[in-house]
Amino acid sequence: MKKTDIVIIGAGAVGSALARELSKYKLDVTVVEKNEDLGGDSSKSNSAIIHTGYDAKPGTLESQLVVAANPMYDKITEELDIPFKRIGALLPAFTQEQFEQLPALKHKAMMNRVYDVEYRTGEQLLKMEPNLNPEVKGGLYIPRESIIDPFLLCIGLAENAADNGVHFLLGTKCTGIKVEEGAVTTVQTTAGDIETKYVINAAGLYCDEVAGYVGKNDYYVTPRKGQFYILDKNTTCKVGMIILPIPTKVTKGKLMCPTMHGNMLVGPTAEDMLDKTDKSTNAEGLASIATDVRKMIPNVNLRDTITQYSGLRAQRNPEGLNIDVYDDLKGYVNISGVRSTGLTGSVAIAKYVVDLMIEGGMHAEFKTDFNPIRHGTPRFAEMTNEERATLIAKDPRYGNVICRCETVTEGQICDAIHRTLGARSVDGVKRRLRAGMGRCQGGFCGPRVIEILARELGITPEEVRKNDPGSEMLTGKGR
Amino acid sequence: MSKKIYDVIIVGGGPAGLAAAVGAKKAGAENVLIVERDISLGGILEQCIHPGFGLKTFGEELTGPEYARRYIKEVLDLGVEYKLGTMVLEVGDHSVTGVNQKDGLFVAEGKSIILAMGCRERTRGAIMTPGTRPAGVYTAGAAQRLINRQNMMVGKKVVILGSGDIGMIMARRMTLEGAKVLAVAEIMDYTAGLTRNRVQCLEDFGIPLLLSHTIVEIKGNKRVEGVVIAEVDPATKKPIEGTEKLYECDTLLLSCGLIPENELSKAAEIKLNRITSGPEVNQFMQTNKPYVFACGNVVHVNDLADNVSEESERAGKYAALYAAGKLTQGKEIPTVPGTNVRYICPQRVCPEEPATLFFRAAAPQKNVTVKVLADDKEIFSKKLIKINPGEMEKVEVKPEQIAGAAAITINVI
Numbered sequence: 001m002k003k004t005d006i007v008i009i010g011a012g013a014v015g016s017a018l019a020r021e022l023s024k025y026k027l028d029v030t031v032v033e034k035n036e037d038l039g040g041d042s043s044k045s046n047s048a049i050i051h052t053g054y055d056a057k058p059g060t061l062e063s064q065l066v067v068a069a070n071p072m073y074d075k076i077t078e079e080l081d082i083p084f085k086r087i088g089a090l091l092p093a094f095t096q097e098q099f100e101q102l103p104a105l106k107h108k109a110m111m112n113r114v115y116d117v118e119y120r121t122g123e124q125l126l127k128m129e130p131n132l133n134p135e136v137k138g139g140l141y142i143p144r145e146s147i148i149d150p151f152l153l154c155i156g157l158a159e160n161a162a163d164n165g166v167h168f169l170l171g172t173k174c175t176g177i178k179v180e181e182g183a184v185t186t187v188q189t190t191a192g193d194i195e196t197k198y199v200i201n202a203a204g205l206y207c208d209e210v211a212g213y214v215g216k217n218d219y220y221v222t223p224r225k226g227q228f229y230i231l232d233k234n235t236t237c238k239v240g241m242i243i244l245p246i247p248t249k250v251t252k253g254k255l256m257c258p259t260m261h262g263n264m265l266v267g268p269t270a271e272d273m274l275d276k277t278d279k280s281t282n283a284e285g286l287a288s289i290a291t292d293v294r295k296m297i298p299n300v301n302l303r304d305t306i307t308q309y310s311g312l313r314a315q316r317n318p319e320g321l322n323i324d325v326y327d328d329l330k331g332y333v334n335i336s337g338v339r340s341t342g343l344t345g346s347v348a349i350a351k352y353v354v355d356l357m358i359e360g361g362m363h364a365e366f367k368t369d370f371n372p373i374r375h376g377t378p379r380f381a382e383m384t385n386e387e388r389a390t391l392i393a394k395d396p397r398y399g400n401v402i403c404r405c406e407t408v409t410e411g412q413i414c415d416a417i418h419r420t421l422g423a424r425s426v427d428g429v430k431r432r433l434r435a436g437m438g439r440c441q442g443g444f445c446g447p448r449v450i451e452i453l454a455r456e457l458g459i460t461p462e463e464v465r466k467n468d469p470g471s472e473m474l475t476g477k478g479r
Numbered sequence: 480m481s482k483k484i485y486d487v488i489i490v491g492g493g494p495a496g497l498a499a500a501v502g503a504k505k506a507g508a509e510n511v512l513i514v515e516r517d518i519s520l521g522g523i524l525e526q527c528i529h530p531g532f533g534l535k536t537f538g539e540e541l542t543g544p545e546y547a548r549r550y551i552k553e554v555l556d557l558g559v560e561y562k563l564g565t566m567v568l569e570v571g572d573h574s575v576t577g578v579n580q581k582d583g584l585f586v587a588e589g590k591s592i593i594l595a596m597g598c599r600e601r602t603r604g605a606i607m608t609p610g611t612r613p614a615g616v617y618t619a620g621a622a623q624r625l626i627n628r629q630n631m632m633v634g635k636k637v638v639i640l641g642s643g644d645i646g647m648i649m650a651r652r653m654t655l656e657g658a659k660v661l662a663v664a665e666i667m668d669y670t671a672g673l674t675r676n677r678v679q680c681l682e683d684f685g686i687p688l689l690l691s692h693t694i695v696e697i698k699g700n701k702r703v704e705g706v707v708i709a710e711v712d713p714a715t716k717k718p719i720e721g722t723e724k725l726y727e728c729d730t731l732l733l734s735c736g737l738i739p740e741n742e743l744s745k746a747a748e749i750k751l752n753r754i755t756s757g758p759e760v761n762q763f764m765q766t767n768k769p770y771v772f773a774c775g776n777v778v779h780v781n782d783l784a785d786n787v788s789e790e791s792e793r794a795g796k797y798a799a800l801y802a803a804g805k806l807t808q809g810k811e812i813p814t815v816p817g818t819n820v821r822y823i824c825p826q827r828v829c830p831e832e833p834a835t836l837f838f839r840a841a842a843p844q845k846n847v848t849v850k851v852l853a854d855d856k857e858i859f860s861k862k863l864i865k866i867n868p869g870e871m872e873k874v875e876v877k878p879e880q881i882a883g884a885a886a887i888t889i890n891v892i
Contacts, residue, residue, distance in 0.1 A: 230604075234745070277700060280611045307604030309612065385576070389584040396580035401516070401566035405742075426614075441602040443618045447625050461631050466614035470701035473614050475729070478630045478656050 002194040004030040004167070007187045009174045009210050010202035012040020013346035014338055016154045018200055019161035019168075021350040025364040029166045030196070031158070032189055034173035034206075036468045037428045038421060039154045041205050043343060044431065045279070045311025047228070047268060048259060050084070050146040051344045055247050058111035062321035066341045067113050069348035070144055076347055080156035081376035082149060083260040089145035089242035092125055092136045094295060098246045099137045105246070106140060117142050131237055133298050145242050149260045150343055151431035152376065155421070157346075160374040162420045164367070170421075171468070174203070177213040183330035184214070198362065200333045200353060205276050205314040207336045216326065216334055223276045223312035224339075226268030227285040232439050233262040235304035243296055252340055254292040256300060261406075261434060266293050266300060272315070281308045306439045313339045321345070323353060325360055333357065377415045377433060381407040402452070403445035405438020410452060417456045424457060426450065427467040450474070484588045485510040485560075486802040487795065488575050490567050490743065491595035493522015495775020497550035498788040499593045502795025504557040508802060512587060513554070513561040514577050520554070520561060521547035522597060523620070524784065526627040529648055531675070535785035546784060570594070570747040573770055590802035593794055594744055594758065594766075594773040598737035598780060600645070603697075606735055608640075610697030613704070619645040619734040623652065632656055634730025638706050639663040640694050642681075644672035644782065644869075646734025651680035653732075660684075661726050664692040668713050669843045671734075672869050673782055694731070695723060703729050737780045747771070752826055754816075755779040759826040761811055762834035764794035765801070769808065772798045779824045779837070782871050786837070812881070817852075817890035819844060821868060830881045837873045838889050840866040847891050851876060853884035866891055 006022060008015050011033035022029045033040070050073050053066030077084035093099040102119070109117040120128070122136040162168055169191055176188035177199055187194045203210045211217040238258065245253035256266045269285040290302050316322070316337035324334040333353055338345065358364055378391055380398060391411070392399040398411030416423045416432040423429045426436065429449055436442035436449065450473055454461045465471045486508040489496045492515030503511050519525060524532070527543025534540055537549065554561070565579035574588045600618035617625075617633050623645065625631045637653050639646045642665035650660045663681060668691045670677045681688050689708065695718050696707040710722035739757040741749070750767040752759045757778040758766040764774045774794035775787045800806040811827040814836060821841040828834045836851070847866050851859040851874050858880040866872065874889065881887055 280696075281609045283607075283609050283695075286607065286609070305604060305607060306602070308607060308609075385584050388578065392578070392580070392583040396583075399578050399580040399583055400564060401568075401578060404516070404566065407566075407568065439602075439605075440599045441604050443600050443602060443621045446617070446621050447629060450625075450631075451629060461629070466701070468701055471614040472702065474625065474631045474633055475635050476632050478626055478632055 002030070002192065004028045004194055004196050006030070006198040006200065007032060007194055007196045008200045008202055009187070010040055010204055011038045011154070011158055011168065011170070012043035012202065012204050013154055013343045014204070014335060014349050015040065015202035016157035016161065017346040017350035018202055018353060019166045020157045021354050023161040023164035023166045024367055024370045026367055027364060029161075030194060031166060031168045032172050032174050032187065032194075033168065033170050036171045036425060037431075038158045038170070039151055039431065042311055042314055043154050043204070044151055045309055046150055046226070046343055047255065047257065047265060048147055048150045048343070049242060049257065050148050051341050052114045052142055052144045053112050053341065053344070054109035054114040054117050054142050055105065055252070056112050056341065058108060060320060061323060062337070062341060062345065063112045065321065065345045065348040065352060069345050072347050073146065073148070077148065079372045080160055080374045082152045082156045084146060084148045085260060086144055086146040087241050087258065089142040089244050090120070090125055090129055090132070090139055091142065091244045091246065092132055092139035092296060093246065094133055094135055094137065096137070101246055102138065102140060109140075114142070116144060129239055129241055129243065131239055131297050131299060132243070133296055147242065147257060147260055148343070153343065155432060156374055156376065159420045160372070163374065164370055168421055174210060177210070179214055179329065182328055184332050198331045198333070198357065200335065202335050204338060204342070205312055207314065207334070211334055211336065214329060214332055216324070216329065216332070219336055220317050221336070222315050222317060223273045223278070224315040225271040225273050225278070225285070225310055225312055227281050227289065227308060227310040228265055228267035229286065229289060229302055229305045230259070230307050230309070231264035231266065231302070232304045232306050235264055236301045237297065237299040238264055239297060245292065245296060254289055256293050256297050263306070266302065268311070273312070276312065279310050279312060281310045307441055315339055323349065323356065325356055377412050377419070380409050380412060402448050403433070403435035403438065405440050405444070406434040408433045408435040408445070413449065413452050414456055417453065425465045425467050426453065426473060429453065484590070485512045486589065487511045487591050487593060487798045488587055488589035489513045489593045489595055490570065490575060491515065491522065491597060491775070491777070492520040492561060493595065493597050493775065494524055494547065494550070494784045494787045495597065495777070495791040496522065496593070496595035497547065497554055498791035499595055499774055499795035499798070500559045501550060501553050501557065502792035503799040504559060506796040506799035508799035511559045512589070513559060514565050514567050514575060514587070515561060515563050516566045518564055520551050520563070526624050528627050529652070532784050535783070536788055543784070550788070567743060570743045570771070591770045591772060591798040593798050594749070594771065594777050595775050595791065596740045596743060596777045598776040599740045600733065601736040601738055603733055608694055608697055611699055613697070613699040613702050615699065615703030615730045616697060617730070617732055619643070619649040619732045622732050623649055626652060626656060632658065634658060634728070636661065636728040637730040637732060638694070638708070638726050638728045639732045639734060641665060641734035641736070642671045642677070642688060643734035643736060644676050646732060647672055647676040647680040649732055649734070650686050651684055654684050654686070660686050661728055662687045662689055662708070664689045664694055664708050666691070666693040666711055666716055669867065670869060674867070674870070693718060697731060698725070703731055706731055737776065739777045739780065741777060744773070744777070752822065754822040755824065760824065761827040761829055762825050762832060763797035763806065763829070764790065764825070765797060770801060779822065782869065786871065812884060813886050815886050815888040817888045819891040820889050823889055828876070828881065828887060830884065831878055833875065833877050835873050835875050836887070836889065837871050839871055840868050840891055843867050844891065849874065850890045850892065852888040852890070853881045854886060
């Protein structure tokens with residue numbers, strides 16, 4: 001039986017951040033993730049925003065952790081080579097009713113210790129973002145709201161954790177947790193049992209199921225779907241900042257913002273669902289995005305869409321971010337209620353949990369040889385011609401452009417496949433490199449990526465999958 | 480980085496680029512370079528293994544690769560230079576920046592440049608089909624490449640959305656390779672592609688063509704498990720509630736239109752036409768930048784490779800003349816798409832030279848008269864039994880017909 005000190009269940013943002021944080025200590029850490037690749041569920045289908053926490057519920061753990069997390073990103077993204085940019089957000093008010101909510105929202109920001117939120121007049125807002133509805137009456141400017149590449153956040157954290165010794169068991173589902181004499185002893189998985197001293201439940205959408213294994217499911221999780229449009233980089237109406245609607249209790253609302261790579265993101269909806277596997281888009285939801293966002297950005301051109309996707313938020317009932325340890329259950333940490341600010345809060349949640357575990361008696365000796373630096377796959381598209389020439393001289397495969405739309409080379413694909421926790425599927429290549437995320441959506445590069453994956457992984461083309469087992473791209477050879 | 484000054488640099492070595500190279504050489508250009516991103520010359524023809532090419536040009540019925548080889552042979556015989564596996568990153572001022580494994584990054588300089596990048600396919604994302612995002616959703620061209628170049632089948636039970644030529648060709652192709660094609664759904668009430676393909680690919684194989692239908696949902700978690708097809712209101716094109724039918728399948732192919740691939744042109748500030756999505760050209764295939772020419776599907780989506788070859792040889796000829804300083808610019812007049820005409824190519828005409836005007840109807844019509852007007856004066860007319868947006872038409876105009884006119888209009892009545 002495998003033996004480890006700590007099992008982390010889930011390799012989404014929280015699990016990956018925990019893995020990286022714990023890899024700083026002389027501890028044996030194992031991450032168990034049911035999906036074939038990193039990134040969890042919600043962590044790979046969200047609005048890619050690093051929040052300030054200005055609109056959290058003051059006094060809550062969520063408020064504390066999100067506000068603490070935001071300033072951490074400059075250093076972390078630099079160390080881990082993760083695309084990140086502090087572009088700022090505007091919260092415009094278009095009706096008298098919305099305008100009258102602004103003072104309360106500003107005060108809430110202060111209560112959340114997000115002190116750098118400022119008022120702006122309608123005129124000032126239009127100067128900052130000319131595509132705003134000209135009827136804007138005024139609003140708030142939130143300078144530290146930022147955008148990030150959410151896939152590379154998880155991948156960067158996890159790769160660095162693995163490089164520093166964390167074991168990752170992908171495609172491995174936790175099926176049970178054994179407790180003996182009030183302490184966790186074993187995690188049961190589809191790949192066998194793991195003897196462990198600690199278990200951290202970072203299973204997001206499924207954290208209630210995992211909590212159920214140890215009888216700590218005094219809450220349940222329902223999926224709240226969010227659908228998004230992605231617009232072409234050349235779309236006629238672009239915004240330069242995150243444009244936020246006045247939030248409601250149910251959702252932060254439908255926004256429009258740039259992505260790290262120059263597309264526009266529009267959405268999300270907020271639809272309560274029952275099926276945790278239903279990530280489909282639907283016409284009604286997509287249409288509602290158009291209606292709502294046009295109130296803020298009247299000329300948004302959704303016909304320039306290159307794709308739509310939907311993600312599932314893990315909605316806790318009762319609501320609220322909870323991080324729990326129990327006197328009657330040693331070694332178990334429950335993380336639930338990570339929603340809307342999960343991506344942001346992940347790095348602070350990780351620090352908080354480790355601190356909690358140490359306070360609870362975990363012996364954790366700091367590693368002197370922890371390497372915080374991760375170099376990602378070179379981003380050919382962002383390089384100068386001189387940098388490109390140097391790269392190709394070192395490895396000619398960087399001279400073979402495979403993805404025309406996003407300018408991704410064979411060298412990059414091979415690097416992404418062979419590095420720690422490398423890509424093993426079409427989606428794995430896509431999320432690490434953007435090959436297939438362009439306007440042709442894999443029409444040109446798809447057949448070539450399949451070929452390269454088969455060659456580099458030493459499998460037949462029929463075995464190449466889009467993501468998890470059952471998603472094979474091809475059904476066989478020609479006759 | 481290496482530099483060499485060519486007379487003509489051609490971006491793309493498919494049917495358009497190959498014919499342009501031949502035209503340029505025949506017109507006296509000494510140094511002609513083709514830059515091609517694929518591993519071989521021939522472009523999209525390499526995967527079009529079905530026959531039907533060359534009826535006009537060679538009086539024979541050839542497959543795509545055979546047709547390509549006729550031009551490739553001539554290109555080689557004429558001493559045209561070419562780079563394969565080379566992606567053009569930028570079309571600059573009398574230059575082209577490319578990248579490949581052998582040369583690395585390079586800038587090639589040319590007195591004239593011909594854009595021949597062809598098209599890409601409209602995607603599921605662009606048409607916003609709701610549902611899940613499983614494996615098994617392909618554009619028809621990508622599926623064609625996989626079976627015809629990589630010998631891999633994308634699926635066993637197929638539904639096709641769109642009656643474009645590629646969709647119909649793939650319906651037959653997949654059937655011949657042992658797949659079951661359940662239906663081709665087409666949102667319009669007429670076939671998008673050539674009539675002969677409807678007959679030879681669908682009717683001859685008993686594959687149902689569902690006009691005024693579209694796909695309203697894709698189902699399947701990891702792999703396509705089915706698609707829901709609904710009837711649409713012919714006027715609004717909106718799905719009619721209650722007509723939804725689930726077709727169980729493992730593959731959805733999309734043939735919903737081709738889009739000229741003009742990212743390089745846009746970046747080079749070439750003026751594009753809103754309707755064609757391609758560069759606006761005169762009858763010499765010259766864009767708004769005098770040294771930049773364009774031909775083939777990058778200008779407007781063609782139905783017949785033969786037309787592409789004719790147009791592209793012309794582009795090559797005039798690019799070569801331009802490079803030699805022998806192309807005189809006169810005042811140009813616009814062509815105007817009139818009644819039931821979606822677009823005309825070329826968009827501008829030099830009245831001193833003859834011009835072939837290619838055009839498409841906006842909607843299908845029977846028993847029509849095509850009228851060509853120089854200002855208000857009718858200069859040419861012909862009767863057609865039927866006209867179809869999926870089949871490009873052409874008319875010729877002579878300098879004596881259009882001298883002194885401010886515009887040339889085509890009406891289909």
